[in-house]
Amino acid sequence: MSVSGETRIGRNYVEGLRQKFPAAVIDEAWQTADQVTVTVQLGSLPEVVEWLYYDQGGWLSVLFGNDERPLNGNFAVYYVLSMEGLVKSWVVVRALVDPIAQEFPSVTPRVPAAVWGEREVFDMYGLRPIGIPDERRLVLPDDWPEGLHPLRKDSMGYRDRPAPTTDTETYKFINDSKGSTTDVPLGPLHITSDEPGHFRLFVDGEDIIDADYRMFYVHRGMEKLAETRMGYDEVTFLSDRVCGICGFTHSVAYTTSVENALGIKAPPRAQAIRSVFLEVERLHSHLLNLGLASHFVGFDTGFMQFFRVREKSMTMAELLTGARKTYGVNLIGGVRRDILKDQRTATIKLCGELRTEVAALVDMLLETPNLAQRTAGIGRLDPKVARDYSPVGPLVRASGFKRDIRADHAYAAYPGLPMEVHTADGCDVLSRVLIRAKEFFDSINMIEYALANMPEGPILIEGFDYQPHRFALGFAEAPRGEDIHWSMTGDNQKLYRWRCRAPTYANWPPLRYMLRGNTVSDAPLIVASIDPCYSCTDRVTLVDVRKQKSTTVAYKEFERYGRERKSSPLK
Amino acid sequence: MFKLFKTILKAGEATTKYPFAPFPVSPGFRGKPELDPTQCISCGACTIACPANALSMGTDAQAGTRTWELFLGRCIFCGRCEEVCPTHALALTPEFELAVGRREDLFQRATFKLEPCAECGQPFASHKEVDYALALLVQSGLPAEEAEAQRTHLATCPACKRKQNLADPSKVALGPYINKGML
Numbered sequence: 115m116s117v118s119g120e121t122r123i124g125r126n127y128v129e130g131l132r133q134k135f136p137a138a139v140i141d142e143a144w145q146t147a148d149q150v151t152v153t154v155q156l157g158s159l160p161e162v163v164e165w166l167y168y169d170q171g172g173w174l175s176v177l178f179g180n181d182e183r184p185l186n187g188n189f190a191v192y193y194v195l196s197m198e199g200l201v202k203s204w205v206v207v208r209a210l211v212d213p214i215a216q217e218f219p220s221v222t223p224r225v226p227a228a229v230w231g232e233r234e235v236f237d238m239y240g241l242r243p244i245g246i247p248d249e250r251r252l253v254l255p256d257d258w259p260e261g262l263h264p265l266r267k268d269s270m271g272y273r274d275r276p277a278p279t280t281d282t283e284t285y286k287f288i289n290d291s292k293g294s295t296t297d298v299p300l301g302p303l304h305i306t307s308d309e310p311g312h313f314r315l316f317v318d319g320e321d322i323i324d325a326d327y328r329m330f331y332v333h334r335g336m337e338k339l340a341e342t343r344m345g346y347d348e349v350t351f352l353s354d355r356v357c358g359i360c361g362f363t364h365s366v367a368y369t370t371s372v373e374n375a376l377g378i379k380a381p382p383r384a385q386a387i388r389s390v391f392l393e394v395e396r397l398h399s400h401l402l403n404l405g406l407a408s409h410f411v412g413f414d415t416g417f418m419q420f421f422r423v424r425e426k427s428m429t430m431a432e433l434l435t436g437a438r439k440t441y442g443v444n445l446i447g448g449v450r451r452d453i454l455k456d457q458r459t460a461t462i463k464l465c466g467e468l469r470t471e472v473a474a475l476v477d478m479l480l481e482t483p484n485l486a487q488r489t490a491g492i493g494r495l496d497p498k499v500a501r502d503y504s505p506v507g508p509l510v511r512a513s514g515f516k517r518d519i520r521a522d523h524a525y526a527a528y529p530g531l532p533m534e535v536h537t538a539d540g541c542d543v544l545s546r547v548l549i550r551a552k553e554f555f556d557s558i559n560m561i562e563y564a565l566a567n568m569p570e571g572p573i574l575i576e577g578f579d580y581q582p583h584r585f586a587l588g589f590a591e592a593p594r595g596e597d598i599h600w601s602m603t604g605d606n607q608k609l610y611r612w613r614c615r616a617p618t619y620a621n622w623p624p625l626r627y628m629l630r631g632n633t634v635s636d637a638p639l640i641v642a643s644i645d646p647c648y649s650c651t652d653r654v655t656l657v658d659v660r661k662q663k664s665t666t667v668a669y670k671e672f673e674r675y676g677r678e679r680k681s682s683p684l685k
Numbered sequence: 686m687f688k689l690f691k692t693i694l695k696a697g698e699a700t701t702k703y704p705f706a707p708f709p710v711s712p713g714f715r716g717k718p719e720l721d722p723t724q725c726i727s728c729g730a731c732t733i734a735c736p737a738n739a740l741s742m743g744t745d746a747q748a749g750t751r752t753w754e755l756f757l758g759r760c761i762f763c764g765r766c767e768e769v770c771p772t773h774a775l776a777l778t779p780e781f782e783l784a785v786g787r788r789e790d791l792f793q794r795a796t797f798k799l800e801p802c803a804e805c806g807q808p809f810a811s812h813k814e815v816d817y818a819l820a821l822l823v824q825s826g827l828p829a830e831e832a833e834a835q836r837t838h839l840a841t842c843p844a845c846k847r848k849q850n851l852a853d854p855s856k857v858a859l860g861p862y863i864n865k866g867m868l
Contacts, residue, residue, distance in 0.1 A: 348736035351763050419692060422699045429711065436715040442763040450768070451713075478689055 123148040124203025127170060131162060138162055145586040146374050148203040148523070151192075156209045156218055163193050163207055164224040171199025173504045173517065175589075176598045176615040177221075177231035179239040181267045183213055185583065189241055191218055192613075193228070194587060194598060202522050204587055206600075211241050220246035227504040230623055238265040248288070253330045256284045264338055272338045287314040291323035298634060300327075313641070317634055325629040325637075329622060340612045346372060346580075346603060347446055349612065353599070354440045356614060359399050360592035362391050364599070364614065365444040370525060371588025371601040372446050378578050382527070382569040384448035389527040390564045391441060392590060393557040394434065397468065398427040399593035400554045403645045407547045408479055410639050411488040412677040416479050423471045430464045433457055448574030458565050465558050476551045489543035493628045493640030496541065503624040506595025506617045508553070509644050511537045512545035519589055519596040526590070530567070531560045543643040550593075550645075580607060592617050594645040618646050635679050710779050715762045717780040718755060720795055724774035727751050727797040727811040731766035731775055740766060749799045749808045757783055757791040772817070803837045804845035815840050 128150055132139050138158035143151045154162050166172040172195035180190045188210040195205045211218045220243035221228040232243040233252035240263040251258075257278035263269055270276075289295060300313030310331035316324040336356065340349045353368035354361040366388050373380060380388075401424035408416030428438045434457055435441035443449050453461075479485055495505070500513040510517050518535040520528045536552040538545035585602035595617030604610030621644045628640050675681070701708060710716070732740040732753075739759035744751045766775050785791055799808030800815045818839050822832045841849070 344736065351736040351761060351765075355761070415689060415693065419696065422696060425699075432714060433711040436711075436713045436764070437762065440761065442715070442761065450764075474688070474692060478692070 121147050122150070124150055124197060124201055124205060126201055127166065127197055127203065127205050128152060130170065131165075134165060135162055145584075149206070149374065149587055150204070151206040151208050151585075153208045153210070156211060159191070159193075159207065159209045160219050160221045160224050163195070163221045163228070166195050166197070166205055166207065167225050167227075170197060172197050172205065174225060174227040174231075175504070175596065175620075176600070176613060177228055177235070178600065178611075178613040179211075179235040179241055179265070180602070180611045181239060181265065182210075184267060186210070188213055189216070189239060191235060191241065192600065193221065193231075194600065196519075196522065196596075198517065198522050204523070206587070216240055217242045217244050219244050222246045222248075226502045227620075227623070230619065237263065239263050240266065250286065253333055255330075256280055256282070264335070265341075272335060272342045285328055287326040287328075289314075289316045289324050289326065291316055291318075293318060293323070295323045300637060311646075313637070315629065315634060315637060320633045320635070322629050322632050322634060322637065325626050327622070327625070337612050337614065341604075341609050344609075345607045346601075346609050347607075349601075349609060350444050350446065351442055353614065354442055354444070357592070357616060358439060359402070360395055360594070360597070360617075361439065362395050362441045362443070363590045363592035363597050364616070365441075366392060366526065367588045367590040367597040367599040368601065368612075368614070369444045369446050369588065370590070371586055371599040372603070374586035374588060375584040375601060375603060376446075376578060376581060378447050378575060380448045381572045381575060383452075383571045384573045384575075386527040386564050386568050387449050387451075387453055387573060388444070389531060390453065390561055391431075391435060391443060392526065393561045393564075394427060394431050396557045396593045397554060397561075398424055398431065399645070400550045400557070401427060401472070403550055403593075403642075404476070404479065404547065404554075406642055407485075407489075407543075408482075410642055410673075410677065411482070411484040413479065413482050413484055416475065416482065419475050419478075420472075423468065423475060426464050426468050426471075430461055433460055433464075445574060447576065447578060448572070450574065452573050453565070453568065458568075462562060462565060465562050469555065469558050472554060476554075479547075485547070486544060488636075488639065489547060489643075490540070491542050491544075492632055492636050493543045493643055494541045494631075495624060495628050499624050499627045500541075503620075505621045505624050505644075507592070507621070507645075508546045508549045509595065509621050509624075511535065512549050513541045514539045519591040523589060527564060532556075532563055533560055543639055546643045553593075583610065585611075594618060595620060618644065621646070635675050638673060710781065714779045714781070715764050715777045717757065717778050717783055718760065718762070718764075718766055718775055719778045719780075720753065720755070720793065721774045721776075722795040722797075724772045725753065725795060725797070726772055726774070726813040726817045727753055727795075728771065728814055730769045730771060734765040734769040736763060736765060737761045744799070744808075746799075746808055749801065751797050751799055751811050753795045753797070755793040757793070758788070800840050802842035802845055803840045804849070805842065807842060809842035 122144060128142050131152060135158055138154045139152060140155065141153040145151065167174060175194045175196045177191065177193045180192065182188055182190045190208055190210050193207040195207065197203050197205055209218065218241055220232055222232055223245055229248055230252055232246050233248065235241050236243060237251055237254045257280045259276050259279050262276055295316035295318050298315035298317050300315055311327060311329045313325065313327040315322050336352060340352055344352060350365050350369055354365040356364040401420050405417045405420030405424065408420060432438045434453060435443050435451060443451050495509060495513045497513045500510050500515060514537055516535050516537050520533060521535050533556055536549050538549055582603050582605050585600065588599040590597050597617060598615045600613040601609055602611040625644060629637060632640060727742065729742045732742045737759045739756050741754050742751060743754065762777065764777050767777055797811045797813060800810055800812045801808050819832050819836060822835065823829055
């Protein structure tokens with residue numbers, strides 16, 4: 115889409131770049147009024163990203179590689195910065211990587227937030243980030259053959275599975291502690307969310323000195339699947355299934371990315387409907403997390419009550435979309451299902467009930483002495499660490515940053531909805547719980563307001579032209595942070611590249627710093643406080659640094675200890 | 686503490702009697718897709734629309750049949766099939782109790798007879814699809830006898846039609862081009 119010069123939001127960043135790094139900027143291309151892709155010299159990539167990040171109020175939303183050899187002979191890396199300084203816009207820094215050298219200068223030493231993304235670029239494309247402090251694999255398993263990089267266009271089909279190269283786990287967990295510690299493996303499934311992830315806690319007695327973890331045990335290869343097997347319109351339904359909780363947010367992010375790339379504007383009524391469904395999703399997700407918060411401080415009655423009330427938000431989803439989860443409502447250019455009068459009346463009634471019932475439950479939870487005792491000052495995310503790692507959602511808001519994509523880059527119908535970005539300065543588990551509780555009531559208000567002020571008109575645009583090799587960003591604020599999708603259309607009605615980043619991806623790297631200095635019994639709480647979204651483990655390994663001894667603790671036992679804090683499994 | 690007890694008391698019994706009593710779902714709930722084979726013309730639109738590849742269409746040229754197949758194990762209940770079906774043969778039902786003991790029970794099939802080409806005898810489209818095309822002509826105002834006269838033409842496979850048209854230019858169907866003002 116061509117964007118005329120005057121309406122471009124974020125011109126100042128590009129002009130600033132041209133002034134500060136006159137030799138670096140090669141090209142700029144505008145995808146929408148507030149999205150610009152700036153191609154820079156490979157050598158100045160770290161400086162450019164650092165300047166935008168720290169000097170101009172940017173946050174690193176996602177970074178990814180792309181195999182553009184069939185298009186221009188090179189690989190490319192893209193660093194997506196959400197500019198949240200004076201002017202709110204998106205700046206994507208792109209650099210071409212030589213197909214022979216296959217190297218690029220790492221940004222991680224200057225901007226730590228880039229670490230996971232650069233490790234993934236190496237796994238998926240074999241492009242080596244020079245100077246990255248952590249060169250381990252991120253996504254690929256230990257038994258994956260060296261030199262096979264699945265997202266390269268010439269590497270493999272989505273169905274192929276290479277033969278395993280090793281039977282043993284070769285992954286090295288990083289331990290930065292000075293003294294000796296004990297290893298506490300927590301995993302392969304997480305304790306709160308019952309999803310796979312391997313945590314290694316390095317403890318001295320009861321204190322966590324350092325922690326490392328490994329995810330991607332259930333990497334589903336969705337990006338490869340979307341690029342090779344599915345049509346671009348069918349990917350909408352695949353994106354619905356990225357997450358079992360915030361799937362609709364992903365499908366909104368995906369459809370807007372394609373809409374932005376092709377210059378399609380979904381009708382206002384469709385936008386309003388999207389906003390309503392997004393908030394319905396937030397309702398049930400926040401209630402789930404509030405329930406789990408109760409559970410983990412030993413207030414199981416609260417857990418039961420939250421889950422009982424949560425059922426009303428599930429009914430609301432079923433009523434409005436025809437399914438409790440995976441709404442399947444989005445299409446490129448709008449939505450498939452209108453909200454009719456009966457549904458509206460029933461939803462507004464449910465909203466009222468939810469408001470009173472949850473208000474009572476939240477009061478009760480806050481009055482429970484356990485809550486403050488167990489969560490205040492626990493799992494501190496230092497604002498400095500938060501600034502360095504670009505976490506998202508209630509996690510970053512609880513550390514004092516006013517980041518919410520619904521406000522910063524308002525999409526769907528959010529510009530016209532009554533909302534407030536809640537922040538807290540506690541930086542701890544308690545603040546995150548409180549922010550979720552506040553957001554819950556905001557969501558109810560927004561649903562009611564949107565239903566009362568629904569614009570008239572069509573809900574779906576039809577008859578647009580598909581153009582290959584267009585790309586743009588799409589985004590949506592999920593209950594646990596922003597979902598960012600970057601789509602590039604390709605030949606044959608298929609995506610050339612789809613990068614989908616779920617919010618928890620951005621929240622894992624700083625977790626290590628949140629665990630440090632807490633006790634083992636706090637670990638499940640801290641992990642749960644980021645409301646993680648992955649598949650979980652039922653065991654934990656504890657490593658005693660002093661005794662050089664490793665213990666594996668059954669999940670039930672670890673969870674029990676987290677709640678009762680009696681008879682430590684370490685003794 | 687007292688408030689908590691009051692809440693619990695007020696909540697009463699939250700569990701339902703399911704599976705001993707039916708579990709109601711909201712109107713418009715998207716459950717198992719159901720095919721009405723009498724309406725289906727086996728055009729295959731649903732198999733193209735299905736994002737999950739749960740629907741497929743297989744042709745057995747030897748037997749002269751075409752089989753529509755739904756594999757519920759893949760179905761994501763999105764309802765795209767329902768949207769694209771030209772004859773409303775396929776619709777989602779509120780049915781959600783789909784667990785089965787054997788994998789084979791997750792398949793549903795409907796077999797349709799193919800129409801042999803009037804010229805070469807090779808099956809090319811389903812019998813019902815040809816009927817449907819004729820019915821559409823009648824519906825749009827063509828007298829029934831004239832439509833019936835077109836049957837042989839409609840029941841000819843595209844390859845044979847092309848050959849026929851080569852031999853006799855007067856048989857070339859120019860209608861659509863004239864309507865669009867392209868000639």
